Amino acid sequence: MRRAFLLLSLFLMLPGCAFVNVPLIPPPSPLAEQVLxxxxxxxxxxxxxxxxxxxEEKSGGLLGRxxxxxxxxxxxSLHKAEQDRxxxxxxxxxxxxGGTVTASDIIRHDINMFKKRKKVPVLAxxxxxxxxxxxxxxxxxxxxxxxxxxxxxSIGVILMKFNVEGLMGKIGVEEQTVKSGDKKDIMSPFRKATPEEVKLGQEIIDQLYGRFLDxxxxxxGNSLTRDELRKVADGRVYTASQALEAKLIDRIGYLDDVIAEIRTAAGDGKARVVSYYRPGSYKGSIYAGAAEKAGLAEALSGWDAFGASSFMYLWRP
Known part of the structure; x- marks a missing residue:
């Protein structure tokens, strides 16, 4: 230990020595493939x-990327898969x-576009x-x-907001807003929403709910009429057997069953199951990471209690 310290001190005293700048956070890497x-x-x-x-990007903490x-x-991932014959x-x-309305819709759209271009089965x-x-x-x-x-x-839309007007009054803090129109601060957490504002919010929710039904x-695999769908799409959650009875899913099974189905369709009983990853996020099996579940903080990403509220396709038990 002492010898190493002396060598380091000597190195630092050498004239013209170069210092190597090693970044604490490695640069981002493209997705790599691994066989599961x-x-x-x-x-x-x-x-x-x-x-x-x-x-929204996920925070890497104080020093993380x-x-x-x-x-x-x-x-x-879909782009990488599309280029792979x-x-x-x-x-x-x-x-x-679930999550935000927009993010859910973008992902669904990208999957549909991938299916049209790649023309391979996509199973959930x-x-x-x-x-x-x-x-x-x-x-x-x-x-x-x-x-x-x-x-x-949990088919439906939710718009959440706090009303902290009473709390602000108790601690002696007063909020003042200067606005160009009386609806500019609609759904503000600093005051109670007016009946008209609630009505306007409900109209937006109804439109987004209608899109969900669409x-x-x-x-x-849908076999429901719209009237039948409305009866089961009241926001409640279902077990797998209940969802099958309600015709919201096509079958009950395991991930292995889905893999076997695509292998049969592909005519390759030993087709490789692959995933894409970045360095440091290696997965060793088809169930690695399957238990990931959002905590309350992550579940509310995209929703700012003291700022603009967001319309969400989200189940909050």
């Missing part, structure tokens, strides 16, 4: 839709309570939770399978 199972010629991409669905949003990762199918492994497997925006994304798949213990449904009606 199988040794066949063709590939099946296992694409995760996990945690809260958001357009922020990671791309789920919207960004899904688009990058060996990819014979995609499985959306879903474990998400809800392993834990596929509620609200998680189910919204699943409607892009050719078929929806849910694990026997999965929870799905995408379910358009899903490849």
């Amino acid at each position: 199972e199988g040794d066949g010629a063709k590939k099946i991409l296992l694409l995760d839709i996990s945690g809260t669905i958001s357009e 922020s990671s791309p949003s789920l919207v960004s990762v899904v688009r990058e 060996d990819v014979a199918g995609v499985i959306l492994r879903i474990n998400s309570p 497997c809800i392993v834990g939770t596929g509620a609200s925006g998680g189910y919204y994304v699943a409607t892009a798949a050719d078929e929806i399978t849910a694990h026997p213990t999965a929870i799905t449904g 995408v379910i009606m358009e899903r490849p």
Whole structure:
């Protein structure tokens, strides 16, 4: 130890010595591929839709690098798969309570565009939770399978806000807003919403809810009429067996069953199941990371209690 210290001191005293600047945070790397199972010629991409669905990057903490949003990762993954001739199918492994309306809609749109260009089967497997925006994304798949213990449904829209007017008054803080019109601070947390403002918010929610119903009606496996759908789309969640009875999913099974189905369709019983990752996020099996679940802080990403409220396709138990 003492010898090493002396050598370091001598090195620092040498004239003209160069200092190497080693970055604490490594630069971002493109997605790499890893094989999870199988040794066949063709590939099946296992694409995760996990945690809260958001357009926002995830913070890396004090010294960490922020990671791309789920919207960004899904688009990058689909682009990589589209360029790979060996990819014979995609499985959306879903474990998400949903998220923002826009993020959910972008991901669903990107999956549909991928299907049109690549023309390979895309199947969804809800392993834990596929509620609200998680189910919204699943409607892009050719078929929806849910694990026997999965929870799905929660079809609807929610707009959340705090009203801290009373608290502010108790601590002697007064908020003052100068605005160009009486609706400019609509849904402000610093005052109670007027009946007219609630009505305006409800009108937007009704339109976004109608779009949710539209995408379910358009899903490849749908057999519900719109009236039948409205009866089950009241915001409640369903077990896998209840969802199957309600015709919201196509079957109950496991991720292995979905893999076997694509292998059969691809004509390769040993097709490789692959995933994409960045250095430091290696996964060793098809279930690695499957238990990821958003905490309350992540579930509220995209929603600022003291700023603008967001319309969400989100289940908040």
